[in-house]
Amino acid sequence: MATLTPQTLVEQALAATRSDDAVVIVSDTTSANLRWANNTLTTNGVMHDVEVTVIAFQGARSASVSGNVSTLDQLEQLVSSADAAAAAATPASDAAELAGDRASADWDDAPEPTSIGVYDAFAPALGDAFGRAHSEGRILYGFVDHEVTTTYLGSSTGLRLRHVQPTGHYGCTGKDAALTQSAWVGGATRDFADVDAHALDAELARRLAWSQRSVDLPAGRYDTILPPTAVADLMIYAYWQSSARLAHDGQSVYSKPGGGTRIGERIAKESVRLHSDPAYAGLEAAPFVIAPSSSPASSVFDNGLAVEATDWIRDGRLSSLLQTRASAALTGAPATFAVDNLVLDVDGGAGTTEELVAAVERGLLLTCLWYIREVDPQTLLLTGLTRDGVYLVENGEITGAVNNFRFNESPISLLDRFAQASATELSFSREWGDYFSRTATPALRVPDFNMSSVSQAR
Amino acid sequence: MTSTGPERPLDPTFTALPYRRLADAALNRARDFGATHADFRFERLRYQDLTVRDGALEGASDREVLGYAVRVIHQGAWGFASGVTLTEGGAVAVAETALAVAQVATAMTREPVQLAHEPVYDDVTWVSAYEVNPLDVPLADKVALLTEWTGDLLGRGPVQHSTGLLHQVQENKFYADLHGTITTQQRVRIEPEFEVHGTGPAGFDAMRTIAPPVGRGWEYLTGDLRDWRAELEELPTLLEEKLAAPSVEAGRYDLVIHPSNLWLTIHESIGHATELDRALGYEANYAGTSFATPDQLGTLQYGTPVMNVTGDRTVPHGLSTVGFDDEGVAGQQWDIVKDGVLVGYQLDRSMAAANGIERSNGCAYADSPGHIPIQRMANVSLQPAPDGPDTEGLISQVERGIYVVGDKSWSIDMQRYNFQFTGQRFYAIKDGKLAGMLRDVAYQATTTEFWGSMEAVGGPQTWELGGAFNCGKAQPGQVASVSHGCPSALFRDVNILNTTAEAGSQEQ
Numbered sequence: 020m021a022t023l024t025p026q027t028l029v030e031q032a033l034a035a036t037r038s039d040d041a042v043v044i045v046s047d048t049t050s051a052n053l054r055w056a057n058n059t060l061t062t063n064g065v066m067h068d069v070e071v072t073v074i075a076f077q078g079a080r081s082a083s084v085s086g087n088v089s090t091l092d093q094l095e096q097l098v099s100s101a102d103a104a105a106a107a108a109t110p111a112s113d114a115a116e117l118a119g120d121r122a123s124a125d126w127d128d129a130p131e132p133t134s135i136g137v138y139d140a141f142a143p144a145l146g147d148a149f150g151r152a153h154s155e156g157r158i159l160y161g162f163v164d165h166e167v168t169t170t171y172l173g174s175s176t177g178l179r180l181r182h183v184q185p186t187g188h189y190g191c192t193g194k195d196a197a198l199t200q201s202a203w204v205g206g207a208t209r210d211f212a213d214v215d216a217h218a219l220d221a222e223l224a225r226r227l228a229w230s231q232r233s234v235d236l237p238a239g240r241y242d243t244i245l246p247p248t249a250v251a252d253l254m255i256y257a258y259w260q261s262s263a264r265l266a267h268d269g270q271s272v273y274s275k276p277g278g279g280t281r282i283g284e285r286i287a288k289e290s291v292r293l294h295s296d297p298a299y300a301g302l303e304a305a306p307f308v309i310a311p312s313s314s315p316a317s318s319v320f321d322n323g324l325a326v327e328a329t330d331w332i333r334d335g336r337l338s339s340l341l342q343t344r345a346s347a348a349l350t351g352a353p354a355t356f357a358v359d360n361l362v363l364d365v366d367g368g369a370g371t372t373e374e375l376v377a378a379v380e381r382g383l384l385l386t387c388l389w390y391i392r393e394v395d396p397q398t399l400l401l402t403g404l405t406r407d408g409v410y411l412v413e414n415g416e417i418t419g420a421v422n423n424f425r426f427n428e429s430p431i432s433l434l435d436r437f438a439q440a441s442a443t444e445l446s447f448s449r450e451w452g453d454y455f456s457r458t459a460t461p462a463l464r465v466p467d468f469n470m471s472s473v474s475q476a477r
Numbered sequence: 478m479t480s481t482g483p484e485r486p487l488d489p490t491f492t493a494l495p496y497r498r499l500a501d502a503a504l505n506r507a508r509d510f511g512a513t514h515a516d517f518r519f520e521r522l523r524y525q526d527l528t529v530r531d532g533a534l535e536g537a538s539d540r541e542v543l544g545y546a547v548r549v550i551h552q553g554a555w556g557f558a559s560g561v562t563l564t565e566g567g568a569v570a571v572a573e574t575a576l577a578v579a580q581v582a583t584a585m586t587r588e589p590v591q592l593a594h595e596p597v598y599d600d601v602t603w604v605s606a607y608e609v610n611p612l613d614v615p616l617a618d619k620v621a622l623l624t625e626w627t628g629d630l631l632g633r634g635p636v637q638h639s640t641g642l643l644h645q646v647q648e649n650k651f652y653a654d655l656h657g658t659i660t661t662q663q664r665v666r667i668e669p670e671f672e673v674h675g676t677g678p679a680g681f682d683a684m685r686t687i688a689p690p691v692g693r694g695w696e697y698l699t700g701d702l703r704d705w706r707a708e709l710e711e712l713p714t715l716l717e718e719k720l721a722a723p724s725v726e727a728g729r730y731d732l733v734i735h736p737s738n739l740w741l742t743i744h745e746s747i748g749h750a751t752e753l754d755r756a757l758g759y760e761a762n763y764a765g766t767s768f769a770t771p772d773q774l775g776t777l778q779y780g781t782p783v784m785n786v787t788g789d790r791t792v793p794h795g796l797s798t799v800g801f802d803d804e805g806v807a808g809q810q811w812d813i814v815k816d817g818v819l820v821g822y823q824l825d826r827s828m829a830a831a832n833g834i835e836r837s838n839g840c841a842y843a844d845s846p847g848h849i850p851i852q853r854m855a856n857v858s859l860q861p862a863p864d865g866p867d868t869e870g871l872i873s874q875v876e877r878g879i880y881v882v883g884d885k886s887w888s889i890d891m892q893r894y895n896f897q898f899t900g901q902r903f904y905a906i907k908d909g910k911l912a913g914m915l916r917d918v919a920y921q922a923t924t925t926e927f928w929g930s931m932e933a934v935g936g937p938q939t940w941e942l943g944g945a946f947n948c949g950k951a952q953p954g955q956v957a958s959v960s961h962g963c964p965s966a967l968f969r970d971v972n973i974l975n976t977t978a979e980a981g982s983q984e985q
Contacts, residue, residue: 022562054952056759059587064557065574066847068544086541087561093543100539107616109534109624135574135581146584153587160761162952192762203762268638269681270674312526312538389765390888394899394919397680400980402897402919404890406765425888425895425921427979453954471979472921472972476765476892 025130028071028094029173035098038075038105040117042174042322044311046070047130050166051137058149058159065135072311073098074319075105079114081319082107083312111320113313113345118323120177130169131183137165137211144216152193152220157227159220161191164453165211170309178323182305184359185209188447188456192407193223195230199477200420202226203386203407205248206447207456209301226386226408232419234411236473242382243468244412245433246372247446250363250460252388253430254293255451256401258361260393261331262316263340267350272399272431273340280350281337287434289335290366295358296328301445302457304359316357318343329355332434360457368440372462375441377415379464384410384417387449388426399429404474406449423477424470439464485604487663491521491649496545499568500653503547506572508655512579514550514592515572516654518803520846522646523612527619529641532628534620544846547575553589554582557849593829593837595806597657603800605664606793607694611645612665614695619643622698626671626709634713635675635720644668644690644946646958650803658805666692666796666958668946669705673712677720682916684716685901687737687883689943690958692794715902715914722914725903727975731878732920732968733871738900739859740943740961741884746924747779747786748857748961750893751813752840753822753832759852763952765891768924769819771832777819780928783862786814788823788855790839795856796944796958799839803850806839813857817928825852844955851951858942858962865936868965874933878906879918879973884943886919897921899976919974930971935964 023031025045032043047069054062071094072085082104088094138145141163152159165187172180190205204222208214245253266273266280275281287293297306308324310317321343330338339355347354376384386408394400402425409421441462448458496519507515522542528535545568546559556579560571611619623641630639648664668690674683686708691697698705734742749767754760756767769777779786790799790808799808804826813821824834825841842853872880883901890896903918904911922930944960 050953052953053582053585055585056761057757060554060582060585061759062555062557062849062851063578063582064559064849065578066559067561068559068847069561083536083538084541085539087543089562089567097541104537104539104616107620108537109620112530112533112535135578138581142581142585149585149587158758160758162762164953190762194761198766268674269676270638270683274681276680313536314528389891392886392888394886394897394976395917395980397682398977398980400976402886402888404888404895406891423890423895425890425897427897427974427976429980432980453952469979471897471974472895474890474895475768475923476890476894 023091025171026127028088029171031091032071032073032094032098033173033175035095036075037102038077040076040175042074042172042319044072044309045171046168048166048168049132049134050164051133051135052162052164053138053142054162056160058153071097073101075101076117077105079110080105080108081111083319085311113318113320113343115320115344117174117176117320118178121323122179123181126179126181128181131167133165133167138163141211141214141216148216148220156196157224158194158196159191163189172309172323174323180307180323184305186456187211188452189214191219191223193227195227200227200230201407201477205449207445207452229410229417230420234419234421236421238424238470238472240467240469242379243465244372244375244379244382244384245463245465246385247444247460247462248387248449249385250463251446251448251458252391252450253433254361254363254460255448255455255458256391257399257430258331260399261340263342263350263352264315264346266340267346271396273337280340282340282352283336285336286431287332287335291332291335291434292330292364293332294328294330294362295360297326297358299360299362302360302459304457308356316341318345321356324356326356326358329358362443362459363461364443365440365461368442368461370441372441375439375462375464376412376417378439379412379415382412383421384412389450391450394427399431400427401429402427406476423474425472425474426469427471428469433463433465436465436467437463438466487602487604487661488649494521495563496651498565499545502565503568503572504653504655506569507547507549507576510576512549512551512576514655516548516652517545518843518846519545519651521649522845525612525645527623527643529623529627531631531638532624534624537616542845546846547572548849549575549579550590551576551579552583554579554586555590556582559847590827591830592826593834595826595837598660598801598805599657600659603662605692605798607665609695610647610665611667611695612647630673630709630712634717635677636673636713636716637676638674640672642670652801652803652805654805660801660805662800664692664799665694666690667694667697669698671709673716675716675720682716682720684712684719685883687901690796690946692796692798718914719902719916722916724917724977725915725973725975727973727978729970730973731875732971733868733875733878733880733906733965734968735868735882735965736939736941736943736963737883738881739963739966741887742898743857743859743961743963744959745887745889746893746896748854750924751822752852752854753824753828754852756822757828760950764950768892768894774819778817779814779819779925780817781931782817783934784814784817784928784931785860786857787811787860788813788821788838788857790855792856795942795960797854797856797960802839802841803843804837804841806837806841809838811838823852823855828852842957844957848953848955851955853950853957854948854959856960859934859964861937861940861964862934865934865964868935868939871933871935871965871967872906872911873909874967875906876908879915880904880906880911894923896924917976919976921972921974927968927971930968931966932969933967935966939964
C-alpha cells in the first residue's frame with residue numbers, strides 16, 4: 020500500500036466529516052538525536068511521526084481529536100471521533116468565524132525530512148572530542164537534536180497552508196576529572212552546519228580553566244551579569260504567562276488590581292522592547308496560527324489566521340498580551356496571537372557579555388539558570404538555581420569560580436532594575452530551549468540580583 | 478498465554494492491531510543482521526483532556542499516540558528508531574534504521590553496552606487495577622459532572638473564578654525481544670484537579686483540591702473512594718481564610734507536613750536522587766546528577782533512623798505500577814533507604830550490568846513509541862511507623878511551628894541538595910494546636926539536613942499515595958507518571974522564607 024501523502028490526508032478528512040466545518044492539521048516530523056555522558060554515547064535515535072488533528076465545528080460547538088495516522092481506516096475513525104465529540108460538546112466560549120480561503124504556494128510539496136546524516140560531520144568530530152577530553156582530564160556530557168516538522172493546515176473554508184520548521188539545538192556540559200567543577204555551552208541551530216564539536220570542547224576547556232581558583236560566597240544580593248542564555252530562561256517564562264484572558268481574570272502579574280489588564284502601563288525601563296516576529300532573521304517561525312486545541316492563550320477557531328510581528332513590551336510599557344479573538348473581544352485590545360519566537364531589545368544596549376563584565380568592579384557572571392518555577396503569580400516571583408559555572412568578577416576580570424546559588428527573582432522586576440545591557444544576540448534557554456529554542460536576548464547587568472541561599476551542587 | 482495481573486480483559490481494539498506480525502518482521506531483520514540484542518515495542522496511548530471554567534466546558538481534546546520502536550545492540554552500541562507505518566515493510570525499515578544508527582554510534586561508544594540477565598516471560602499479559610475505563614465513559618457525562626462542580630463554586634465567598642481539569646490516559650504496550658520474552662499490558666490513570674480564584678486585601682490568590690492523581694478509573698470520581706463534594710465545598714472557605722491570613726514571619730520553625738505536600742519533596746529529594754543513571758552522570762547535561770553517589774551505598778546517612786523508603790512497581794493504583802518494564806523485567810519492590818541509610822538505587826538492565834548488579838529492578842520506561850526507554854522512577858515511598866501517631870498527634874508535639882498541606886511550587890538543584898517548596902495551605906502551630914492560616918510561606922532546606930531533622934513519622938492511618946502525571950526527564954524530553962506514598966511527618970527547625978519579602982528589590 021502506498022504511503023498516504025499529507026495533502027491526501029487533509030482532503031480525505033475534509034471529505035469525510037459530517038460536521039458543519041472542519042480544520043485538519045497534519046504534522047510530519049522526523050528527528051535525529053545523539054546523547055552522551057562520561058565521554059561515551061549513551062542513547063540515540065531516529066524518529067518519524069505523522070500526527071493528524073481533526074477539529075470539528077458544529078455551530079459554536081467544537082472538538083479536537085488527534086492521532087497517528089498511516090491508513091485511511093485510521094483517518095476515518097479519527098474524523099468520526101471528532102464529529103461525535105463535537106456533537107457532544109457544549110458551545111465554546113471562544114467561538115468565532117473560521118478563516119477563509121488562503122493557500123500557500125508550496126502546498127503541493129512533500130514533507131521535508133531530517134536523518135542521522137545531519138550529523139555526518141559532527142559525529143566523527145564528537146568521537147575525536149571524547150578522546151581529547153579523556154586524555155586531558157575532562158568529562159563530556161551532552162545532547163544534540165535536530166528535527167524538521169512540516170505542517171499542513173487545511174479547512175472546509177478553503178485554507179491550504181504549509182509551513183516547514185527546522186529546529187535544532189546542542190548542549191554540552193564539561194566537568195573536571197574530580198567532578199568538582201562544571202561548565203556548559205549550548206545553542207540553537209537550524210541545520211548543524213554551524214556546530215563544531217571541537218569548538219564546543221575547546222570552549223569548555225577555557226571555562227573550566229577559569230575554575231582553577233575556587234571562591235565560596237554567601238547568599239545575598241550581588242551585582243550580577245546574566246548572559247543571554249539566562250535572560251532567555253527568564254523572558255520565556257514571562258512570555259508564557261502573558262495570557263490576556265488570565266490577566267483579565269485577575270490571575271497574573273499582568274492583571275490590574277480591581278480588574279482588567281495592565282496593557283498601556285509602564286512595567287519596565289523605557290529602553291525595553293520585548294517582541295516577536297515570525298520573519299525575524301535566524302528565528303523564522305510559523306506565520307499563521309496552528310492551534311490543535313484551545314487554551315487561555317490560543318483558540319482552535321483562530322487556525323490559519325496570519326501571525327504578525329508583535330510588541331509585547333514597547334518603550335517599557337506593556338503593549339500586548341497573548342490574545343485570541345475571543346479574549347480580544349473581552350479585553351478590548353486587538354487580537355495578538357502567539358509567535359514561536361521571542362526577542363528582547365534594549366535601546367542603547369551595546370557590546371558583548373565580556374564587555375559588560377569588563378565594567379564590573381566586583382560581581383558575578385552566571386552561565387545559566389535551572390529548575391525555574393513560579394512561586395507567586397502576583398509578582399511573577401520565580402525561584403531557580405545557577406548551574407555549570409558561576410564566576411567571580413573583580414576589576415573587570417574573571418578571577419575564579421563561585422559556588423552555586425538559589426535565586427528568587429521576578430523577570431518583570433528585573434526589566435525595571437537592570438543597570439546595563441549588551442547588544443541583542445541569538446540565544447538559547449538552558450531550561451526551556453528544548454521546547455522554545457528561538458530567542459534573541461542581550462546580557463543584562465543587575466545590581467542587586469537576589470541569591471536567596473547557597474547550593475552545594477557542582 | 479498467562480495473566481499475571483488482575484483478571485481484566487485487554488482492550489480488543491488494541492489486540493486487533495498487527496503488532497505481532499510487525500514484531501516478527503523487525504526482530505527477524507535485526508537477528509539476520511547480527512544484532513546481539515533487539516527489542517520491539519508497540520504502543521497505543523489514548524489521552525483525553527477536559528478543561529472547564531466557571532461551570533462551562535472550555536476545551537475537550539482527544540489524542541491517540543500509536544506506533545512502534547526497535548532498539549538494537551550491534552557491535553556494542555545502541556541503535557534506536559521508531560515509526561508509525563503499520564506494515565511489515567515499515568517495521569523492517571525501522572529495524573534497518575535502528576541498525577544504521579547503531580553503526581554511526583559505534584565510533585562514539587567507548588564502553589560496549591551489556592544487559593543484566595532477566596528470565597524469559599513467554600507471552601504474558603498484565604492489566605492494572607481499575608473498575609471503569611474513564612475513556613469508555615460518555616464525554617457528555619464527564620462534562621456534566623465537571624461543569625456542575627465548578628459551577629457550584631462560583632460566587633461562594635470570595636470565589637470569582639473556578640476551574641477544573643481532568644486528564645485521562647489508557648496505555649497499552651506490547652513488548653517482544655530476541656530472547657523470547659513477550660508481554661502485553663494495559664494501564665489506566667486519571668488526574669482530576671479543581672481550583673478557585675479570588676481577591677482579598679493583599680491581592681489575588683487561589684486554592685486547589687489536594688486529591689492526588691491515581692491509577693484508577695472513573696470510579697475515582699463517582700464511587701466511594703473519596704468525598705469530592707466535601708473537598709470542593711471546603712475550597713471557598715479555605716480561600717477566604719488564606720486571603721485574610723497574615724504574612725509569615727521568616728525564620729526557623731518546626732514543620733508538620735501532610736502527605737499531600739510531602740510526596741513532592743520525596744519525589745525531588747529522594748526519588749530523583751536515587752536514580753542510578755543520575756548518580757552515574759547520564760543526566761548531567763540536563764536534569765543533573767546526584768549527591769547520593771554509588772561509593773556511598775550502605776554508608777550515606779540520608780536521614781534519621783525513622784526514615785525507611787522503598788521503591789515499588791507493584792503497589793495497587795500506583796502511577797508507576799506495571800507488570801513488566803519496557804525491557805521485559807518483572808515489577809519488584811525493594812529498599813532504597815533503610816533506617817536512615819542509603820541501601821538501594823533504581824535501575825535498568827544496562828546500568829545494572831555496568832555496575833556489577835545481578836538483576837535490574839525494572840525501572841525502564843519510555844513515554845511513547847517514539848522514545849527510547851530510559852531509567853524512570855518507581856513508586857518511591859516513605860514508610861509509616863507501625864504504631865505511629867495520627868497527624869494531630871504530631872502537631873501536639875510542636876510548640877511553635879507550621880502545618881503544611883497541599884503542593885504548589887517546587888525546585889531543587891542539579892545534585893539534589895538545595896530545595897524550595899511552597900504549598901496550598903499553611904497553618905501556624907502554637908503550643909501543640911493549629912492557630913490559623915498563614916500566607917507567603919516557602920520552606921527551603923538541604924536534602925540530608927532536612928531528612929536528618931525528621932523526628933517522627935505518622936502511623937499507617939496517616940499514609941496516603943500522592944503523585945504526578947508530569948515528571949520530566951531525559952533528552953529528548955520524556956514525561957512519566959509516578960506515585961509516592963507517605964505518612965504525615967514532623968521535622969524540627971526548618972528554614973521558612975517569606976515569599977513577598979523574597980520578591981522585593983533592594984536599592985543600592
